[in-house]
Amino acid sequence: MDEALEVVDLVADAGLEGLVTWLLRLVGLLALLGGVGLWLFTEMGLLVVPALLIVGGLVLLVAPSVLLALAEFA
Numbered sequence: 001m002d003e004a005l006e007v008v009d010l011v012a013d014a015g016l017e018g019l020v021t022w023l024l025r026l027v028g029l030l031a032l033l034g035g036v037g038l039w040l041f042t043e044m045g046l047l048v049v050p051a052l053l054i055v056g057g058l059v060l061l062v063a064p065s066v067l068l069a070l071a072e073f074a
Contacts, residue, residue, distance in 0.1 A: 005070060021064040028060025 011020050035053030042050070 005067070021068065024060050024064045028057045028063075030057070031060060032057030 031053050035050040035055075035057060038053065039047065039050035
C-alpha cells in the first residue's frame with residue numbers, strides 16, 4: 001500500500017493527477033460495460049468473467065479518488 005501511495009504522491013507532485021484519475025475511470029467504465037455486456041449476451045457458463053470485470057471496473061472507478069484522498073492526508 002505504501003508503494004501505491006508513493007506513486008500517487010509522485011503523480012500529484014507532477015500535476016498529472018487529473019489525467020491519471022480520468023484515465024483510470026475510463027478504463028474502469030470500459031471494464032464495467034464489458035462485464036455487463038458479457039453477462040447479458042453470453043451463456044450461463046461464463047458468469048465468472050463478467051463478474052470479475054464488473055467488480056474490477058467498479059474498483060477502478062472508485063480507487064483513484066480514494067488513493068488521491070489518502071495521499072493528501074499522508
